[in-house]
Amino acid sequence: MIDLFKSELLRFRLWAAVAFAVNLAVLSFLSRMMDLAQQPIFIYQLFGMVYVVAGALLGLYQMGTYRKPNQWLSLLHRPLHRLKIAGALSGANAVLLLVATALPILLVCAYQDTMTARVVDTRHWLLPVAAWWLAVSGYLAGAYAMVADRRYSFAAFLLPNLFMYAEASGVAMLGVQLVVIVFLAVLLAIAFKPDPSSVPSRNPLAVLAVALPVQVGAYFLLWLLGFAAELGWNVAGTHPLNAPEPPKGGYVQAQRAKGKDLLLLGIQDSRDPEAALWREQIALSDVYTTQPLRNLPVRNSLTNISPLEFADGDNNLMLVFSHDSERFVTRGLRDQRRIGAMGVGAEQAAFPAPTIPHGAMYLYNAHAVYQYDSEQQRMFERARLPPGEVMASPLEPAGDNILMFSDRAAYFFPGREAMSSLDLLKPLMRVPMSGQVGNLSRVDVVELLDGYLVSYTYTWGVWSGELQQPFQQVLRVDGDGHSREVTRRALSMDLPSMYTTRNVWLSPVIRELCLGAQDLFAASDPLRMKPQPMPASILWLAGACCLLSLLGAVWLTGKQAHSTSGRWGWVLLCGVIGLPALASLWLLYPMRERLDDLRLAQPAAA
Amino acid sequence: MNANDHVIETRALSKRYGRKLALDNLDLRIPRGRIHAIVGANGAGKSTLFRILLGFLPPTAGQARILGKDSQALTPQDRARIGFVNEEHTLANWMRVSQVTAMQRRQYPHWSQDAFDGVIGHYNVLPEQKVGQLSRGERAGLNLALALAQGPELLVLDEPTLGLDVVAKRAFLESLLYRNAADDCTVIYCSHQMEEIERVADNLIILERGQLKNMSAPDDFTARVSHWVADVPFKGPDPRTVPGLLEVQRLDGLHHYLVLDQSDGFERFLRDAGARNVQSMPVSLDRAINAFLAKNHATPVAA
Incomplete structure (x- = not known):
């Protein structure tokens, strides 16, 4: 077995060396240009796809050459158990993929950690493992596709696609990768026999x-x-979607409508005595539309939804969130030298969750919204959600006040206080949601003379079979924060x-x-x-x-x-x-x- | 003769590919020892037979046993007893001769370095040479050396000299015969080269359309085929009425008949058909087999 293993190493050693050199050169170049640890997720996905495809091509080529009838006979007609032969071949390629994918990332990680002031967390040291396992999963899928009966074997390529949709993160995501690898290895072991098509x-x-x-x-x-x-x-x-006018009362109309139009549609059948007044006010006022978040940054996730960093040009500061220290690590914007770390408030407390910049003023995580004050070079907590609720939309302007959503309710905060101080804001009012935030596609708010008219539109997942009863709900919120339902309009699916x-x-x-x-x-x-x-x-x-x-x-x-x-x-x-x-x-x-x-x-x- | 005396044994073995029958109810028993040649036209089912025997293809019907074992359940130990050399001489091109040899030596428990050296000595192959750099003849020699050094009980050579030049063919055959391979193992030699068959085979097996057509010593088969030259005026007898006819030709006004299993009675047949002069002469193995195989060669319906 060891001889076959060494033989395969020998066979592809040059390819592996070239792949290693190219991968290292690309990563090194990019690392000089940008912080590879703080890229948005699609960059990691792009690299991941390249590794999966490279592994798949290796598997297809290697097994494609062995799968010719005489080659297959020569390979398997020997006094070795078929699984030992399969293990030798795939083991050698796993080692070569380790060299070609993981080693360059490891070297770049080491470079960023030891020779730059960039943040390299524990999670980043797992990236070489993730890249290697991605390539191995691609290899196994390619090898199985070529070895087994091609009427159905190419279905194995669906398995690495799971990585694009899996909800796990961090070490759990490595667990998903391992499960896929084990499953593909089992498939290859089943097919790797003298008559693989049976x-x-x-x-x-x-x-x-x-x-x-x-x-x-x-x-x-x-x-x-x-x-x-x-x-x-x-x-x-x-x-x-292509009709000149979308169907009335349907999903497409609700998605496309401007805030004013949607609010008017929401109350068009309302018999509320104030409805006529609201229509006038909607026509005259600004309507604020917000879409809820679909993801939050997760601690020790291997990738980032978007970079967890921002710059303070006035003070020559670059602030990067570190999952390990749970604080923003600061370095000089121009000299790139490490300065220190910044937590919340004067006590420099740890952030309760990975925190991400939002707009020009705020940062948020699953539990709270923060504001960085450039003059004091300090983070201030500005809004906090009650325990048990998570962030669905950080602070957004809504007339004189500002608005924040959790997974259960909308919170209005005083806008003037938000602008004039750096204290923790207390909500003026809380407007509960009647539907699930996972189905919420938009929130439209118009400020009235005494309160708000709030429209919740629940259509997310309607064309993927996840939502069966889409609807729009309009609430009247008075100045004291009491809300009542004005209308609840069922929407059609259009399809x-x-x-x-x-x-x-x-x-x-x-x-x-x-x-x-x-x-x-x-x-x-x-x-x-x-x-x-x-x-x-x-x-x-x-x-x-x-x-x-x-x-x-x-x-x-x-x-x-x-x-x-x-x-x-x-x-x-x-x-x-x-x-x-x-x-x-x-x-x-x-x-x-x-x-x-x-x-x-x-x-x-x- | 019990089952273990047969290295290969098939019973009603059939294999179907779509609408074609590659093996048709084949009953074949090849005794242990000696060199057995299997010949047949392309598509006669030779490769299919070997693939089934080595467990690389399931039969549609029937049974196949090799060295007394069910061919569909061969263990690694069984495979160590069976050497196989194919026409492509598939070896790892990227490895050196010494590396390939070392790998095989470790894998086969009955490795014989003497046997390897004895065969490879016929070729100018250096241990440090890469397999990919060897000529086709040298690859064939290395492959044969590796196969014989494994110490197999059964050695299957599937058209091993295909594509080799005259010199390489001769070197291959000499290295095979010089080793007296048949003394230590049973050799199944599959080839289209009749001069090779004539030289090496103790037993001649003819497959045609997946069926066993002959199994005898080559001389016995040759004796079954006779060549008759008759001076018959006009057209001669209708070929459909000629008994055992394999081939008929008209050359220089004389009719040449190659017939199977015909005795002196065939002369009477020709004379009854109007032949004025009849002569019989022996045929070579090459011609006998070619005529035998060509008899049922497919021809267009209009021909």
């Missing part, structure tokens, strides 16, 4: 492991095919429910599986909502699809070679999972090879 028949768990990515792939393919319907609506000119919920009725089980994978090892996110229950009609449709799939499996397994238990296991699986399982059954198993029909068809040899 599906394991004796081990039901192995069958499920092979079938799972194929089913998820079929599920996404069927889901994507649904976009053909949208194409048709576009061609017909009836798509709500047929059967279309927007196809990710459910195609296979409720796979949808749950995908949602579970997305949340694997992730801490609960109060800004995200669980999908709402489906209407009964959609559940009946899902049941009909499962029944259809079950009947299809009875017919299809009759034409394939299965053991009795295997056959009825597949029938049951198709009944539970639905159409994607039927598609995977068709892809995984060829039709049974028979001889009698062939002999009848062939003319007798002369």
Whole structure:
């Protein structure tokens, strides 16, 4: 085994050396130009994608050369267990990917840590591991795609895509990567045998492991095919997004409407005695529109939503938030020399969560809003959320006052006090939300003579099947902070429910599986909502699809070679999972090879 | 003769590719020892047979055993007993000869350095040379040396001289024969080169369209095929009526018949058909096999 391992190292050593040099050169150049530890997430995603693709290409090439019939025979026809051969080949490439991906990042990390005043936290030292595991997952997916039957093996490339959607962060995200790597390694181990195209028949768990990515792939393919319907609506000119006027009372209209228009739409049917007055005031006043946050910075996350840094040019200061010290680390803007650290207030207290700049004046984290005072070179806490609530939108102007949202309510703070002092502000009023912040797409506020008119529009997730009853709610808030509902207007989805919920009725089980994978090892996110229950009609449709799939499996397994238990296991699986399982059954198993029909068809040899 | 006396044993072995039958109900039993040549036209099922025997392809029907083991359940220990050399001589191009040799030596428990040295001595191969730098003939020699040094009980050579020039072919055969490989193991030699078959084979196996057509000593097969030259006026007998006909040609006004399994009675047939003069002569193995294989060669319907 060690000989094969060394042989593979030898084979790709030059490639690895070139990849290492190129990676190090690019990272070194970028590191001279910018702080690589403080880049927005898409930069890390870009590098991550490059590593996954590089690993995948390596796997495809390596196994592609071995997978030729004579090469495959030479490789596997030797007195070594097949798993030892697979381990030697993949182990060698894992080592080479370590050199090509992790080592350059490690060197750049060490450079930034020891030779610059930039912040390098513990989380940054995990980036080489993350990059390496990304490349290894790409490699394993590529290797499996090439080794196993190509009718279905390329579905393995779906697994690294999970990293784009996974909600986990930090070490938990490494856990997700490890799970994907282990799963792909199991797939490769199953396929790595003299006849790789045969599906394991004796081990039901192995069958499920092979079938799972194929089913998820079929599920996404069927889901994507649904976009053909949208194409048709576009061609017909009836798509709500392309129509000259969006459908009245619908989702698109609510999304596109300006603040004034949306508030007017919200109260158009109101019989409130003040409604006429409000309409006049809306026409004359400014309407303030806010979209809630979808993510908050997470402690020890490997990446950043956006850079956790800002500059104070007046004082020649660069302030960078450190996850380790929970304070902003300061360095000279011009000389790049380390100065010190800055916490909250005079006591330089630690921030309770990673804190991110917002606009020109404020910084925020999950619990509070802060203001940096350049003259005093000090951080002041300006607004704080009650325990149990998290930030959904930091301070925004709303007429004379300023507005902040948590996941449960809107808070109005005195604008004049906010401008004239640096003290902790006390909310003037609290306006609770009746819906879930995860479904909230916009908040529109207009200041009245005595209070506010507040519109909450809950449409987030309406086209992804997560929200079934979108609505707009308009509240009247008086000067004392008492709120009452003026109107609650149900909004239509604009697209047929059967279309927007196809990710459910195609296979409720796979949808749950995908949602579970997305949340694997992730801490609960109060800004995200669980999908709402489906209407009964959609559940009946899902049941009909499962029944259809079950009947299809009875017919299809009759034409394939299965053991009795295997056959009825597949029938049951198709009944539970639905159409994607039927598609995977068709892809995984060829039709049974028979001889009698062939002999009848062939003319007798002369 | 019990099952263990056969290195290869198939029972009603069939393999279907789509609408084609690569192996058709093949019953084949190859006894232990000696050199067995397998010949057949392209598509006769030779490669399919080897892939099934080595467990790289499942049969559609029937059973295949190699060295007494089910071919679909070979263990690494079983594989150590079976050497395989294919026509591409697939070796790691990026490794040096010494590295490849060292790797094989460690992997095979019955490695024989003498056998390796004995074969590689026929070639001008240096240990420090990279495999990718070797000529095709040198690669073939190295591959044979590695296979024989493994000490296999069964050595399968699948068209090992394909693409080699005359000199390299001769070197390959000499190194194989010089080692007296058949003394230590059973050799299955698959080739299209009839002069090689003639030189090395003790037993001739002919496959055609996935079926076993002959298994005998080469001389016995040659004796089955006879060449008749007849001076027949006009067209001669309808070929469809000629018994055992493999090939008919008209050269210089004489009819040349290659026939299978015909005795002196064939002369009577020709004379009855109007032949004024009939002569019989022996045929070479090359010609006999070619005629045999060409008999059922597919031709367009219109031909």
